[in-house]
Amino acid sequence: MDEILGQVLRDAVWERLDMLSELANHADAPSLLSVARSELPRLTEGWRSMLAAHEPDDRGNCRACSTRWRQQKAPCSVWRAAYEHLVAGGLAPQPAARHAVDEPLSVRSTSRVPAGAR
Numbered sequence: 001m002d003e004i005l006g007q008v009l010r011d012a013v014w015e016r017l018d019m020l021s022e023l024a025n026h027a028d029a030p031s032l033l034s035v036a037r038s039e040l041p042r043l044t045e046g047w048r049s050m051l052a053a054h055e056p057d058d059r060g061n062c063r064a065c066s067t068r069w070r071q072q073k074a075p076c077s078v079w080r081a082a083y084e085h086l087v088a089g090g091l092a093p094q095p096a097a098r099h100a101v102d103e104p105l106s107v108r109s110t111s112r113v114p115a116g117a118r
């Protein structure tokens with residue numbers, strides 16, 4: 001039952017993402033503005049919530065990805081994906097504006113690692 005519920009949940013999220021991509025690519029400007037105003041805060045809140053769960057503990061390990069037997073050093077894959085998609089990608093502020101961003105050094109340094117090398 002949990003497996004079915006998990007699949008339903010994942011399908012719903014993929015469908016939502018597909019719908020947002022479809023809107024971004026094909027909606028007219030007024031519709032797009034309306035969707036952006038309603039969905040961007042939800043997306044940023046979702047990222048914040050997810051990233052908060054993956055904050056490092058006092059030993060520098062991800063709280064969510066670490067287990068008792070295997071520690072995951074921060075930044076974990078969730079933080080690296082966030083940096084890659086939100087900062088290194090199209091949403092990134094220009095380098096001149098970067099000084100205002102409170103960006104942990106450890107996150108910044110991983111962005112220079114080519115994707116294939118991770």
Ligand SMILES: [Zn+2]
Pocket residue numbers: 053054062063064065066072076077078079
């Ligand atoms: Zn993590």
